[in-house]
Amino acid sequence: MGAEIGSYRRAAAKFEGLTKIPLSKSSLHGLTGTYGGRLVELQHQEAEAMVRTPGPGEEIVWRERPEPDSEVMALSFDGAMIHLIDEGWKEVKVVTVAAVEPSQAAEPEAEATVKLTQISYRAGVWEAKEFAKQQWAEGCRRGLEKAKQVVSVNDGAVWIWLIIAMCWTPCQEILDWWHALEKLWAAANSLLGQGQAQTTAWMTQQKAHLWAGQVRPILAEIRQLVPRGQPLAEPVWALVSYFFHHRHRMAYADYRQAGYPIGSGTVEAGCKVVVEARMKRAGMRWSREGAQAMLAIRSVLLSERWQAVWPTLLSAQKLA
Numbered sequence: 001m002g003a004e005i006g007s008y009r010r011a012a013a014k015f016e017g018l019t020k021i022p023l024s025k026s027s028l029h030g031l032t033g034t035y036g037g038r039l040v041e042l043q044h045q046e047a048e049a050m051v052r053t054p055g056p057g058e059e060i061v062w063r064e065r066p067e068p069d070s071e072v073m074a075l076s077f078d079g080a081m082i083h084l085i086d087e088g089w090k091e092v093k094v095v096t097v098a099a100v101e102p103s104q105a106a107e108p109e110a111e112a113t114v115k116l117t118q119i120s121y122r123a124g125v126w127e128a129k130e131f132a133k134q135q136w137a138e139g140c141r142r143g144l145e146k147a148k149q150v151v152s153v154n155d156g157a158v159w160i161w162l163i164i165a166m167c168w169t170p171c172q173e174i175l176d177w178w179h180a181l182e183k184l185w186a187a188a189n190s191l192l193g194q195g196q197a198q199t200t201a202w203m204t205q206q207k208a209h210l211w212a213g214q215v216r217p218i219l220a221e222i223r224q225l226v227p228r229g230q231p232l233a234e235p236v237w238a239l240v241s242y243f244f245h246h247r248h249r250m251a252y253a254d255y256r257q258a259g260y261p262i263g264s265g266t267v268e269a270g271c272k273v274v275v276e277a278r279m280k281r282a283g284m285r286w287s288r289e290g291a292q293a294m295l296a297i298r299s300v301l302l303s304e305r306w307q308a309v310w311p312t313l314l315s316a317q318k319l320a
Contacts, residue, residue, distance in 0.1 A: 036293025047133040068143030070099035076267035102259030120303035187239035
């Protein structure tokens with residue numbers, strides 16, 4: 001309740017109302033911090049064990065590699081901001097892992113849809129180096145190492161694609177369709193004017209090219225709208241740079257035909273439900289330790305893993 005209800009005070013009152021057992025706000029806060037902190041430590045140990053190199057003469061013990069939930073597995077990264085005491089706004093990095101289940105089209109000429117199921121989360125106020133270990137641990141726990149195909153849909157952040165290249169090659173890298181479309185709209189509004197009929201007509205044509213994964217015709221159309229020698233406006237230059245650097249991740253027609261997702265909605269939703277729904281409310285500020293504890297608990301809860309993890313936390317508490 002402390003992790004799911006929007007405040008410790010209301011969560012404690014709800015618990016007392018249901019159980020008739022007195023529980024103060026501060027006690028619930030302390031319990032959440034204790035068990036969440038233990039979960040943070042367990043996740044850290046797991047992540048470190050995944051990348052630890054055996055010492056000289058140390059016996060090598062091969063870890064178990066679980067089977068994936070589907071032949072095609074997807075993972076995505078993103079971030080959300082929370083306010084930390086004495087630190088200001090800091091980014092929470094989030095990874096989602098999901099099974100990809102393509103479904104048959106309703107009509108012969110229609111395209112098949114893609115459904116992402118069994119979504120799991122891991123989140124923390126981590127730098128990229130620590131996040132790389134944590135997402136690797138989560139991906140391996142979900143069986144990505146044995147998946148027939150790993151697909152990763154993300155925005156254009158450099159740190160994201162560096163981690164993907166380091167950990168998950170070979171992987172089908174896909175630039176999020178909606179981020180690409182957003183860049184295209186910004187360029188169109190800059191070139192032709194926002195809210196103009198010609199802008200909408202031009203975008204209809206370019207959106208069709210983008211949907212088909214045809215980047216070169218879009219850049220050619222932009223070239224015709226900008227006289228040679230004239231500098232590109234910032235939104236136009238941002239689009240050209242964005243499309244050029246990610247052109248190998250934009251074959252959207254091929255991805256859809258293969259039954260792969262082209263949007264990063266799972267991780268964007270994950271940022272909202274794991275982080276913002278509980279931790280980004282009006283006036284909220286968190287200690288770094290309290291934030292990590294809450295993120296660890298919410299990640300496990302929303303991944304439907306609480307019943308599996310809870311006995312481990314109880315055992316650790318008894319040992320302590």
